[in-house]
Amino acid sequence: MSFLDLDEFLIELAGKVELVFSPVMDVKEYPENVDLCLVEGAVCNEDNLEMIHKVRRRTKILVSFGDCAVTANVTAIRNQLGLGNAESVLQRAYVEGAQSNPGVPREPGIVPLLLPRVMPVHEVVRVDYFLPGCPPPADRIKAVLTQVLSGVEPKLEGLQLKFG
Amino acid sequence: MAAKTLIINGKHVSAEENATILEAATEAGISIPTLCHLDGVYDAGACRLCLVEVAGISKLLPACTTKVAEGMDVSTDTERLRKYRRMTLELLFAERNHVCAVCVSNNHCELQTLAYSQGMEHVRFEYRFPKWEVDNTHALFGMDHNRCILCTRCVRVCWHIEGAGTKNESGRGAKERIITDLNQPWGASDTCTNCGKCVMACPTGALFYKGSTVSEMERDRSKLEFIVTAREKKQWIASE
Numbered sequence: 001m002s003f004l005d006l007d008e009f010l011i012e013l014a015g016k017v018e019l020v021f022s023p024v025m026d027v028k029e030y031p032e033n034v035d036l037c038l039v040e041g042a043v044c045n046e047d048n049l050e051m052i053h054k055v056r057r058r059t060k061i062l063v064s065f066g067d068c069a070v071t072a073n074v075t076a077i078r079n080q081l082g083l084g085n086a087e088s089v090l091q092r093a094y095v096e097g098a099q100s101n102p103g104v105p106r107e108p109g110i111v112p113l114l115l116p117r118v119m120p121v122h123e124v125v126r127v128d129y130f131l132p133g134c135p136p137p138a139d140r141i142k143a144v145l146t147q148v149l150s151g152v153e154p155k156l157e158g159l160q161l162k163f164g
Numbered sequence: 165m166a167a168k169t170l171i172i173n174g175k176h177v178s179a180e181e182n183a184t185i186l187e188a189a190t191e192a193g194i195s196i197p198t199l200c201h202l203d204g205v206y207d208a209g210a211c212r213l214c215l216v217e218v219a220g221i222s223k224l225l226p227a228c229t230t231k232v233a234e235g236m237d238v239s240t241d242t243e244r245l246r247k248y249r250r251m252t253l254e255l256l257f258a259e260r261n262h263v264c265a266v267c268v269s270n271n272h273c274e275l276q277t278l279a280y281s282q283g284m285e286h287v288r289f290e291y292r293f294p295k296w297e298v299d300n301t302h303a304l305f306g307m308d309h310n311r312c313i314l315c316t317r318c319v320r321v322c323w324h325i326e327g328a329g330t331k332n333e334s335g336r337g338a339k340e341r342i343i344t345d346l347n348q349p350w351g352a353s354d355t356c357t358n359c360g361k362c363v364m365a366c367p368t369g370a371l372f373y374k375g376s377t378v379s380e381m382e383r384d385r386s387k388l389e390f391i392v393t394a395r396e397k398k399q400w401i402a403s404e
Contacts, residue, residue, distance in 0.1 A: 064286065067264070067265055070285070070286050071257075071263075071286070071287065071291075072291065073263060073265055074263055074265060074266055076291070076293065077261070077263065079291070079293035080261060080293050080294070080295050080296075080310075081295070082295060117293075120286070120287075120291075122286060122288075123290065127286075130285040130286045132285060132286070134264065134265035156285065157283065158280060158281060159280060160280075161279070161280040161283065161284065161285050162264075162276065162279075162280045163264040163265070163276060163279065163280075164264025164265045164267065164270040164271070164276060
């Protein structure tokens, strides 16, 4: 969502790129030959795992975008519970915390299974560039996109690399 | 006191006989990254951030605990040192659970600041995600072991400045932890004087004032400086 903080730069950006896949677009399948992808979020379930491999295969430049993608962040706190953490958090959320109809949703093929361990993107596939921040501030996103668009290797320094 | 002359980053520097490389460098306006070092208490050489190269010695030496010597040729900012500093920081992040986004010390953390200033844009090592406790038994302060980097600043201020000896270390390696007295809940400590010096000294969000939430933990080191200045210079003034 912090991408929307780019404000008027979004208009400029729209004139320079063709947006082919995004959570705010009604496109079901990640296309082939994508130049750049900003990957948000950690790899936490089977769908994420399948998707990230597909994204890597079909993308030239993959940017790990935001602390969840770069460090796994808050989403990986369940890893601290050790073996069986996936089941523990589901029990907590859908059974112990349920006000009505307690029960873990299980729909094979529809509800993706949680992986035993939440992983940052670079632990699963090769990542070209890292754009940390929770959320990544607009000027940081703009810096990376501007560098990529002008054919310069993106490089963030100092405060622009701050986690959190 | 006799002075020693040495070279730091190609610059001739003179230092007092018993000075450390870190003191000599600081005096000469050369900055070396540090994390466990805290002005006013003895150094422990725990964090390895201040490692420097000394010509003729193959291993890297911690600037905070290595004394200067006549003719010593020190380098503080080489490719090799930058590589190791970044690796050390990544290992610190991978060792426990440092989640900056939800930490009390976010934006005021020495570990976080060092990470970005040394160009750490991600951690190449697999995060260990150990399970650690939070000790919230003390009336005023809390200790979150997830965020502890074992710099031992809290132990040193507790013993050296306050003289209470409440904070101690137990275990070794990845199992090492800061304990209160003989490993009991902080709130049950007979020796803790509730002075809060450990909280003032902590570089991360491991020690905090109760009730502080994300990004709210700002540390005031002026009281520590006040006492140290009084003790060392016999001057009862707080420096800016």
